[in-house]
Amino acid sequence: MMRRTLLMTCLLAMPLALAAEQPSVQVEPPNLHGSRTVESQTGAAVVRDYLESWQAFRTAMDQNRADLLSPDFAGTALDKLTETIHEQAAVGIHTRYTDRAHHLQIVFYSPEGLSLQMTDDAEYDMQVIDHDKVLTTQHMHARYLVVLTPAEARWRVRIFQSEPAATPAD
Numbered sequence: 001m002m003r004r005t006l007l008m009t010c011l012l013a014m015p016l017a018l019a020a021e022q023p024s025v026q027v028e029p030p031n032l033h034g035s036r037t038v039e040s041q042t043g044a045a046v047v048r049d050y051l052e053s054w055q056a057f058r059t060a061m062d063q064n065r066a067d068l069l070s071p072d073f074a075g076t077a078l079d080k081l082t083e084t085i086h087e088q089a090a091v092g093i094h095t096r097y098t099d100r101a102h103h104l105q106i107v108f109y110s111p112e113g114l115s116l117q118m119t120d121d122a123e124y125d126m127q128v129i130d131h132d133k134v135l136t137t138q139h140m141h142a143r144y145l146v147v148l149t150p151a152e153a154r155w156r157v158r159i160f161q162s163e164p165a166a167t168p169a170d
Contacts, residue, residue: 021098023124025051028105036109038116046116046148047104049155057081058097064089074151077160092130099124100139116155120144138168 027047030038038046053072060068066082073081088094103121110116121143128135147159 023051023054023099024101026101026103028103030106030109032107032109036111036113038106038109042109042116043106046106046118046155050104050118050120050146050148050157051102052154053157053160054097054099054102058099060085061088061095061097064094071154072156073158073160074149074156075158077157081160093135094129096127096129097124114149115158116148118146118148120146140168 025047027043030043032038049072056068056072060066060081061084064085066085069078069081069085099122101121101123104118106116106118108115108117121141123139123141125137126140127137142162145159145161145163146157148155149158150156
């Protein structure tokens with residue numbers, strides 16, 4: 001009986017623990033200026049794929065594995081993130097990101113549907129780690145300009161640029 005209760009408690013607590021690790025996501029209605037209208041399915045797919053790209057980004061930076069980026073990133077974003085991973089691996093560090101919140105808004109959708117631009121006011125924790133020793137931990141806030149393009153069955157991040165540089169949150 002006690003074993004069964006313990007098992008049920010663990011099974012019920014696991015989804016709660018996983019949910020606690022998920023970032024808060026707020027999606028504003030598109031603020032488009034002279035571009036194509038965003039269909040609701042397209043908007044939902046873009047948000048889903050962008051948030052999945054953050055998962056790939058976090059894992060790749062923590063494990064120093066640029067190969068984990070290619071399903072979610074392309075072009076300039078892939079090149080810059082790959083370079084960053086190679087640089088940190090060369091000095092023997094890795095970076096752990098925990099995204100806390102995303103405030104997303106689509107601001108442009110090209111008339112032919114080949115690119116979409118959005119902003120992300122992101123909050124995240126960043127730890128720089130040397131082997132198993134945490135060198136620094138910072139709570140950050142950054143506004144990202146993101147350009148996504150359709151590829152196969154998903155949207156891939158082509159430009160992933162903070163503007164201005166990320167700053168520690170107050």
